[in-house]
Amino acid sequence: QQKVQQSPESLTVSEGAMASLNCTFSDRSSDNFRWYRQHSGKGLEVLVSIFSDGEKEEGSFTAHLNRASLHVFLHIREPQPSDSALYLCAVWGGRALIFGTGTTVSVSP
């Protein structure tokens, strides 16, 4: 079964600095990857979906997929304090998404 791991566990960045999150997966045959954001006590909000190698940009979020190296990255451009949240990587596992355990991002003013 597809396994998904995220690093780092937590990340603190200054407001306006780029934040980069890493997600590794175990089965490169998947072609459906998504990044979600979860504010404390809230539900999951889809940020960006990517289905082929390369980059996909949605607002201030850019996903970068490299299936050969089994990595999908999320870059957050000019993060604001309101971007402080848990970021979850999800990979299609055949019948549902398989989630990583997340990276907690804190954006300091």
Place this chain on the structure above:
Amino acid sequence: DMKVTQMPRYLIKRMGENVLLECGQDMSHETMYWYRQDPGLGLQLIYISYDVDSNSEGDIPKGYRVSRKKREHFSLILDSAKTNQTSVYFCASSLLGNQDTQYFGPGTRLLVL
């Protein structure tokens, strides 16, 4: 505006009591899901429903059952709740389930004493 709702948002039950968690969606999505989220474990899939009365076990179905009698409603039932079922439960829906975007509800925080 696509919306997935969950009721109740917070629930406290005693061990051995029955629990009913409800989920609704207004998007006519065929596929619905129940996950639970625990610290350090991420979201784990409990059940999938592909349409009315067409349900399938997920990765951790033990201790749970589901009911889907209308396309827009999907219920998760815990018969005789256990303390290790204390968790945050999320419902999600997608148009066809065939790799379509999953939209999530706000979650239900369940505490079993």
